Amino acid sequence: MKVLLLNGSTHAHGCTNQALEIVATTLNQDGIDTEIIQLGAGAIHDCIGCNGCKQDTTACVFKDDSVNTFIAKAQNADGFIFGSPVYYAHPSGAILSAMDRIFYAGGQFLHHKPAAAILTARRAGTTASLDVINKYFTINQMPIVSSTYWNQVYRDTAGTPTADAEGTQTLTHLAHNMAWLLKCLDVGKTAGITTPTNPKVAKTNFVK
Numbered sequence: 001m002k003v004l005l006l007n008g009s010t011h012a013h014g015c016t017n018q019a020l021e022i023v024a025t026t027l028n029q030d031g032i033d034t035e036i037i038q039l040g041a042g043a044i045h046d047c048i049g050c051n052g053c054k055q056d057t058t059a060c061v062f063k064d065d066s067v068n069t070f071i072a073k074a075q076n077a078d079g080f081i082f083g084s085p086v087y088y089a090h091p092s093g094a095i096l097s098a099m100d101r102i103f104y105a106g107g108q109f110l111h112h113k114p115a116a117a118i119l120t121a122r123r124a125g126t127t128a129s130l131d132v133i134n135k136y137f138t139i140n141q142m143p144i145v146s147s148t149y150w151n152q153v154y155r156d157t158a159g160t161p162t163a164d165a166e167g168t169q170t171l172t173h174l175a176h177n178m179a180w181l182l183k184c185l186d187v188g189k190t191a192g193i194t195t196p197t198n199p200k201v202a203k204t205n206f207v208k
């Protein structure tokens with residue numbers, strides 16, 4: 001079983017990545033494979049609503065950033081962690097652009113797979129940012145994995161999360177809970193429990 005982790009910071013070795021590594025290391029200790037994908041410091045396209053992904057149902061029309069890499073790897077992943085720094089009390093613009101496209105072009109590859117968001121910050125805006133990322137999961141039939149606190153960790157002056165003992169504990173517990181849920185789902189699958197198909201028949205505008 002494998003968990004895919006996305007670093008929504010431009011800093012490949014920053015606080016968010018270190019937080020993701022805490023989760024990944026704990027998942028590995030619990031027998032779960034992991035891979036961290038970096039959004040990096042390059043430009044991430046916004047979704048332009050062209051619906052090109054409705055023709056090619058496995059990819060976004062923009063091929064020059066890491067979104068399609070994530071979508072391709074998502075097909076064989078069993079769970080997901082989305083990590084972001086807090087920028088002005090919201091997730092990074094880069095991760096929102098990426099997640100719009102991941103879920104619009106490849107959302108079907110994440111259905112019924114557990115997910116969690118983690119946020120890093122200097123001081124404030126973590127829970128508001130958590131709410132934003134969690135909404136991608138709740139419109140896409142994904143169980144949200146929780147921990148013993150909201151999934152947030154504060155950076156210290158050196159830019160690392162390790163001084164935040166409770167934040168680190170929260171990430172470790174989150175990883176244990178993710179590993180536990182993945183193993184439960186695997187047992188269910190082996191026992192013949194299938195995922196619901198839930199066809200989307202009705203699609204109305206608000207006025208009618």
Ligand SMILES: Cc1cc2nc3c(=O)[nH]c(=O)nc-3n(C[C@H](O)[C@H](O)[C@H](O)COP(=O)(O)O)c2cc1C
Pocket residue numbers: 009010011013014015016017084085086087088089090120121122123124125155159
């Ligand atoms: C443009 C910008 C806006 C920020 N806004 C906030 C904020 O609203 N609240 C906060 O606590 N930290 C804020 N920060 C600090 C980052 O969230 C924090 O340093 C984070 O851990 C950086 O993660 P990284 O090292 O993975 O990039 C901001 C940083 C930047 C660059």
